[in-house]
Amino acid sequence: MRVYLDNAATTQIDRQVIDAMIPYMESHYGNPSAIHFYGRETRAAIEKARKTVAKSLNASPSEIFFTSGGTESNNMAIRCAVHAFNIKHIITSPIEHQSVMYTTEALEKEGALTVHLVQVDEKGCVDLDHLEELMIEIGERCLVSLMHANNEVGTMMDLNEAGERCRKYDAIFHCDSVQTVAHFPFDLQKTYIHFISGAAHKFHGPKGAGFIYINHSVKIPPMIFGGSQERNMRAGTENVYGIVGLAKALEISYDHLSETSEYIRELRNYMMEELKSNLPDVSFNGDIDGSCLYTVLNASFPLNNKTQLLLFNLDIAGICASSGSACSSGSNKNSHVLEAIHSDPNRVAIRFSFSKYNTKEEVDFVVSKLKLLVSEPVAV
Numbered sequence: 204m205r206v207y208l209d210n211a212a213t214t215q216i217d218r219q220v221i222d223a224m225i226p227y228m229e230s231h232y233g234n235p236s237a238i239h240f241y242g243r244e245t246r247a248a249i250e251k252a253r254k255t256v257a258k259s260l261n262a263s264p265s266e267i268f269f270t271s272g273g274t275e276s277n278n279m280a281i282r283c284a285v286h287a288f289n290i291k292h293i294i295t296s297p298i299e300h301q302s303v304m305y306t307t308e309a310l311e312k313e314g315a316l317t318v319h320l321v322q323v324d325e326k327g328c329v330d331l332d333h334l335e336e337l338m339i340e341i342g343e344r345c346l347v348s349l350m351h352a353n354n355e356v357g358t359m360m361d362l363n364e365a366g367e368r369c370r371k372y373d374a375i376f377h378c379d380s381v382q383t384v385a386h387f388p389f390d391l392q393k394t395y396i397h398f399i400s401g402a403a404h405k406f407h408g409p410k411g412a413g414f415i416y417i418n419h420s421v422k423i424p425p426m427i428f429g430g431s432q433e434r435n436m437r438a439g440t441e442n443v444y445g446i447v448g449l450a451k452a453l454e455i456s457y458d459h460l461s462e463t464s465e466y467i468r469e470l471r472n473y474m475m476e477e478l479k480s481n482l483p484d485v486s487f488n489g490d491i492d493g494s495c496l497y498t499v500l501n502a503s504f505p506l507n508n509k510t511q512l513l514l515f516n517l518d519i520a521g522i523c524a525s526s527g528s529a530c531s532s533g534s535n536k537n538s539h540v541l542e543a544i545h546s547d548p549n550r551v552a553i554r555f556s557f558s559k560y561n562t563k564e565e566v567d568f569v570v571s572k573l574k575l576l577v578s579e580p581v582a583v
């Protein structure tokens with residue numbers, strides 16, 4: 204048996220998504236910029252996909268731009284907003300994804316601006332009062348970049364509340380929503396927000412396809428120059444089958460949101476309860492009983508001879524999970540997220556992340572293997 208519990212990293216592509224994409228690989232191969240029949244065919248598919256994405260998020264199609272994924276969208280929002288608004292101060296958090304963290308750090312190194320870090324608590328909750336204090340202290344229009352849900356521990360931020368705080372100080376607000384698009388409802392017309400990012404491979408779509416939402420009130424320059432694709436905002440021949448797959452995957456996700464989310468939430472809670480009753484030393488990282496991704500369970504075990512290679516041993520046992528850290532060998536000390544929330548460095552954190560394709564039987568299998576891999580042998 205092989206169990207895939209690494210869905211926060213990427214997901215299995217849905218069969219219906221593959222079926223929607225195939226014609227754009229086989230017969231509908233025209234360059235969307237071409238004016239002939241084949242070009243018009245793929246152009247129409249892209250515009251249909253744009254409408255689907257916009258409708259799913261209650262945005263306007265003119266606010267959706269296709270990209271290669273979450274990393275590019277985050278880079279584009281931050282770099283282009285800084286350029287367009289002559290931003291001198293960015294407020295972000297110490298638990299952002301690398302695509303935000305390294306972009307803001309790079310801009311600071313370039314000498315263009317100062318990066319301020321908003322405080323987070325031990326559950327990974329962003330302190331929105333501190334965000335306000337920082338905006339008051341800065342005293343000029345700044346860029347706020349905060350993630351909707353943390354990819355390692357799953358803690359979520361109240362997007363509307365954060366938006367309202369930003370509105371008070373006229374801040375430009377970017378939210379990395381890569382882990383929440385297609386998993387939670389969005390109403391972008393009602394939310395004070397300028398940019399969000401999405402990546403198809405996080406919701407059973409293809410890799411290499413993503414989007415950025417840019418609120419109509421914002422005009423930014425492109426990040427990639429060349430042709431006039433994406434209304435001059437993102438040059439380069441479009442990834443047509445990726446875009447078609449992204450829209451199909453998003454449509455499926457939102458059509459089945461309530462039943463899928465309930466199913467996955469139950470599965471995750473089941474695993475949490477099973478771990479608690481079988482492994483007394485287990486604990487959980489993140490806002491586990493509060494506002495948290497239902498797709499993520501970050502479990503923590505004492506560091507000892509048996510657990511220091513836990514991730515590798517899980518893999519050998521047929522279980523694909525992930526550690527939050529770049530170095531996956533053992534203790535928590537390589538994860539900037541676990542470090543920022545002051546997680547105990549003498550514990551080993553494993554992120555189990557779920558999708559609609561996981562089952563209770565798989566969870567039982569994982570818990571049974573964990574019992575063997577984590578428990579210390581009884582001394583005789």
Ligand SMILES: Cc1ncc(COP(=O)(O)O)c(C=O)c1O
Pocket residue numbers: 211212271272273274275277300302350352353354379381382402413
């Ligand atoms: C929160 C978050 N932001 C951004 C990204 C980057 O997305 P992509 O892999 O599509 O570039 C990821 C992917 O792991 C993520 O989890």
